[in-house]
Amino acid sequence: MSTIKPQTLKGFRDFLPDDMRIRTKVIETFKRIFEKYGYEPLETPTLEYANILMGKYGEEAEKLIYNFEDRGGRKVAMKYDLTVPTCRVMAQYGDKLPLPFKRYQIQPVWRADNTQKGRFREFYQCDADTFGTTSMIADAEFIQMGLEILNELKFTNVVARINNRKFIDGLTKYAGANNDQFYAICVAVDKFEKIGADGVVAEMEKRNLSNEIINKIMSVVSLSGTSDELVGKLKKMMAKIPEAMEGLKELEELFSFLKAGEVPEDKYQFDLSIIRGLSYYTGPVWEFAVKDGGVGSVAGCGRYDKLVGMYLGRDIPATGGSFGIERIIEIVKDRSLLTQSVSKQCLVSIFGPSEALESIRIASLLRKQNIQTVLYPDANVKLDKQLKYANKMGIELVIIIGPEEIKNKTVKLKNMKTGEQETIKITNLPNSLIH
Amino acid sequence: MSTIKPQTLKGFRDFLPDDMRIRTKVIETFKRIFEKYGYEPLETPTLEYANILMGKYGEEAEKLIYNFEDRGGRKVAMKYDLTVPTCRVMAQYGDKLPLPFKRYQIQPVWRADNTQKGRFREFYQCDADTFGTTSMIADAEFIQMGLEILNELKFTNVVARINNRKFIDGLTKYAGANNDQFYAICVAVDKFEKIGADGVVAEMEKRNLSNEIINKIMSVVSLSGTSDELVGKLKKMMAKIPEAMEGLKELEELFSFLKAGEVPEDKYQFDLSIIRGLSYYTGPVWEFAVKDGGVGSVAGCGRYDKLVGMYLGRDIPATGGSFGIERIIEIVKDRSLLTQSVSKQCLVSIFGPSEALESIRIASLLRKQNIQTVLYPDANVKLDKQLKYANKMGIELVIIIGPEEIKNKTVKLKNMKTGEQETIKITNLPNSLIH
Structure with missing residues (x-):
């Protein structure tokens, strides 16, 4: 029998049970709160017509899309993100979906990227x-x-x-820069x-960039203050730049809605350096930054009309x-932020072939x-090994x-942490385990 | 602006919210009971080295595997089922995984099949x-x-x-057929x-097939009786065929373990026509057949050592x-087996721009x-349209x-089914919604 080398492709992962339990917990937290806010679940296919996916992200990104010809000669591609497929959904089922339509989507995507840590x-x-x-x-x-x-996730x-983004456009104008210089400003800021x-x-x-442009940009991005103070200052500076005023009006509204939702003011900040590539x-663009431990941004968001x-x-x-x-x-x-609950409450061991039926009966009862x-699934393995398995x-x-227990209609309940062992009537067993 | 035709590839589906809610409910039922029995979650990648996936299923199936060369010139393939990747996992992490290892896996797979209904x-x-x-x-x-x-799913x-399978091998021998005739017998039975x-x-x-072979096969597959009776009859007939006796011994044990688990005897049946391709x-092979409505088999299972x-x-x-x-x-x-719970308990409407902040505050409170x-996310849409949205x-x-409600610190609570409307103090609102 020739064997095949068991290996995963670079950049692809198996998620074994310990991993999966944490992943599931995090994903369930997202789902629960998404649904509390009225966002509804959606899934889209792995493969799409290549022309649906290409041309939306910019050249750099498109090099990273897995694409190939399928058996019918169609040019297909694996989804690169969840935004573009959802826009396709909006266009395809526009009449079926009541607007406003709020959806969440948690699915894998694929990028033919160079792999590196993380x-x-x-x-x-x-x-x-x-x-x-x-x-x-x-937006609010x-x-x-x-x-x-993020609070729920500790x-x-x-x-x-x-x-x-409207404000950033206005800022470019305010600094006297042209459209070609917009990108350079963004990259720097x-x-x-x-x-x-x-x-x-x-x-x-x-x-x-000219000194004049640089000075004007810096006079803006160096401003400090609360979100409301910044809006106030900038409205004065930019009164003649309609794009900027439009953006500031949006932000002003946004902040008022956050206040109405009783979001503490130290939880959000008008930050002129957020650009989103x-x-x-x-319209508005934002990130969620986790400041402790220098984690940085954990979400990229914004309006795309x-x-x-x-x-x-x-x-x-x-x-x-x-x-x-x-x-x-x-x-x-890494931080053990969510204590990992043990997924299995008990192991029903099997003493030997003659006692197997009673073990099965009790597992079924529980x-x-x-x-x-967990019912140990083999009657021919020594109890010792079964206990080691429970530990692992x-x-x-x-x-x-x-045999003794069967005769007396009892079981032994062994605590693997303390080593303690007690004899319990079968009729009392479920209660001993639940409490 | 040139538009791109929004369409899915044939054989690929979007799952819109109504679909997703039922899918999620079914999947969660599987997960919950898998975990109750001590099976643990696992996920494997979409793409694998093609040689890992090919050569396991038989020629017919391998024509249906999506495979292509990735950007690094590697021959890769999209997973065709969950069994082969898990066998690869077992080989790859053998030392990390305590045996016995019980896992469940719920993930998409891909087949470049001809599409047809369902x-x-x-x-x-x-x-x-x-x-x-x-x-x-x-197995039991x-x-x-x-x-x-399946009971939980109604x-x-x-x-x-x-x-x-051992018994089927033995049956072939018992009938005097050779290995080449094995397949013909299987297909017919x-x-x-x-x-x-x-x-x-x-x-x-x-x-x-010769008359003698046919008669011998039919003398076996026409037998009727309870599972135990069948085992008894066949043990006598096949006493000289070791493969058959081995298979019957396995089944005998299996049935005794099902009995110990208090599985009602009308819930399982030794069925000589189950072959599994x-x-x-x-070893043992089995299907779960849903008899009402002629649904037939909803699961294919068996031992593969x-x-x-x-x-x-x-x-x-x-x-x-x-x-x-x-x-x-x-x-x-189709059968509305699981009553679909409404995913949203209430809509907080917005009377107009002046009342928006109070609506946001109340949504946040709830x-x-x-x-x-669901907070209606637009203050400039007429209440009428918002009520229609709630209906949809x-x-x-x-x-x-x-304005009246804001003054009195109350809200109006409108039941869209009955048309009834009541005025409630804000402080009492959460209770009115929960009860």
């Missing part, structure tokens, strides 16, 4: 979005929800850092958190975002009481049924 | 298997669990139809349920099976009480907060 070719994304309204209420609701989810010191004000200036100089954003139009021919406004759920799972795991029960599996309670 | 190119599979023991206790436990799951008149005894005879005649089965060895070089015995979860979901949907709440979404309770 970066995989197959990974889950976790999105929620509202389609069909331009109101800032939808998402921000409030995101903060609640992250502390989380801040929603918020900016606005985006690094503010990492390299500080001096770094941003150096970066802009390197990119040949993707070209499809059109024009993307559905690329499929539908008429615009459906949209806002929402994507949580870096793989990163979040890693942090939850399961009828909805008690998670992290099972605390082992039930032993020998 | 047959898709992407669909979920739902497997559970026990690795590392030859004991019939593992799976059968008991499968019956419990299927009535479900029977586990059980046979044994497999159709017993559909075409009856005469049909099976005709089928065997068509396949040029896949070449890797080695040699498959892991193809990767590992030494055998790890295994048993378990795959539930036709897509089919089960369809039946649940969510703090863990009440599923199947939301029964709408909360209305106008």
Whole structure:
């Protein structure tokens, strides 16, 4: 018998049970709170027509899409994110879906990327979005929800850092820069958190922006204050720039809605350095930053009112975002933020072939009481080995049924942590396990 | 703006919220009961090295595997089922996984099949298997669990139809047939349920089996009786055929373990016509048949003690099976077996821009009480349209907060089914919604 080398492809992972339990817990937290806020579940296929997926992300990204010809000669591609397929859904079922439509989606996506630590070719994304309204209420609701989810996952010191694309457009105009220089400004300002004000200036100089432009940009991005104070200051500075004023009005509304939702003011911040790279954003953009432990951003979000139009021919406004759920799972795991509940309450061991039937009967009895029960599935393995198995599996309670016990209608209940052992009447067994 | 035609590939589906809610409910039922029986969660990647997946299923199946060259020139394939990847896992992490290892896996698989009604190119599979023991206790436990799951899903008149591959081998010998005739016998007997005894005879005649062989086969497959009676009769007939006796001994044990688990005897049946096509089965094989409505088999299962060895070089015995979860979901949907709970408890409407903040505040209040709440996300939409939206979404309770209500610290609670409307103090609102 020739064997085949058992290996996974680089960038692809198996999730064994210990991993899966934490992943499931995190994903269930997202689902529960998404649904509490009225977002509804959606799934889209792994494969799409390649032309549906290509041309939305920019050239750099498109190199990373897994695409091939299927057996019917169709050009197909594996989904690269959850936003574009959902825009396709909006265009395809527009009449079936009542607007506003709020959906969440938690599914794997694929990127033919170079692998590196923490970066995989197959990974889950976790999105929620509202389609069909331009109101800032939808943006505020998402921000409030995101903060609640991260709080549920025991992250502390989380801040929603918020900016606005219309405002950034206005800022470029205010600085006297042209459209070609917009990108250079964005790249530099985006690094503010990492390299500080001096770094941003150096970066802009390197990119040949004039001193006048640099000074004007820095006079804005160096401003400090609460979110409301910043809006106030900027409204005065930018009174003559309609794009900027539009963006500031959106932010002003957004902040008022967050206040109405009783989101504490230290949980969100107007942050002029948040840019969000993707070209499809059109209004507010935000990230959730986990400040402790230098984790940084765990979600990228924003309003994108024009993307559905690329499929539908008429615009459906949209806002929402994507949580870096793989990163979040890693942090939850590293920090043991969620205590991992033992998945199995007890092991029913089998004393020997003559006692097997009674063990099966008792396992069945416990399961009828909805008690998670591992029945050791082999009557020919020594009890000693079965106890070792319980230890390896992290099972605390082992039930032993020998000839003596069968005669007396009892079982032995062994606590693997303490080593203690007690004899219990079978009729009392479910209660002893539940309490 | 040129639009892209929004369409899914043939054989691929979007799952919109109504679909997703039923799918999720069915999948959660499987998970809950799998875990109650001590099966643990596992996931494997979408893409594997093609050579891992090919060569396991037989030529016919391998034509249906989506495979391509990735950007690094590797021959890769999308997973075709969950059994082979799990065998690869067993070989790859053998030392990390305590044996016996029990896992369940619920993930999509892909088949480049011709599409037809109810047959898709992407669909979920739902497997559970026990690795590392030859004991019939593992097989019996799976059968008991499968019956419990189908019962939870409100299927009535479900029977586990059980046979044994060793016994079928023995039967061939008993009939005096050679290995080349084995396949012809299997194909004919497999159709017993559909075409009856005469049909099976005709089928065997068509396949040029001798009258003597046909008579011997029919003398066996026409036997009737309870499972225990059949075993008794066959043990006498086959006393000289070791393979058959081995298979009958396995079945005898299996039935005794089912009895110990208090599985009612009308819930399982030794059924000589169950063959199970896949070449890797080695012991008991079984299906769960839903008899009412002519649904037929909803799961294919069996023991396969040699498959892991193809990767590992030494055998790890295994048993378990795959539930036709897509089919089960369809039946649940068609029969409304699970009453679909409304996912949203209430809609908080917005009277107008001046009342928006108060609506947001109240939505936030309700969510703090863990009440599923849809906040209508636009202050500029007329109340009328918001009420229509609630109807479309199947939301029964709408909360209305106008200027009068704000003044009196009350809300109006409108029942969309009865049309009744009552005024409630805000402080009493969460209670009115929960009760």
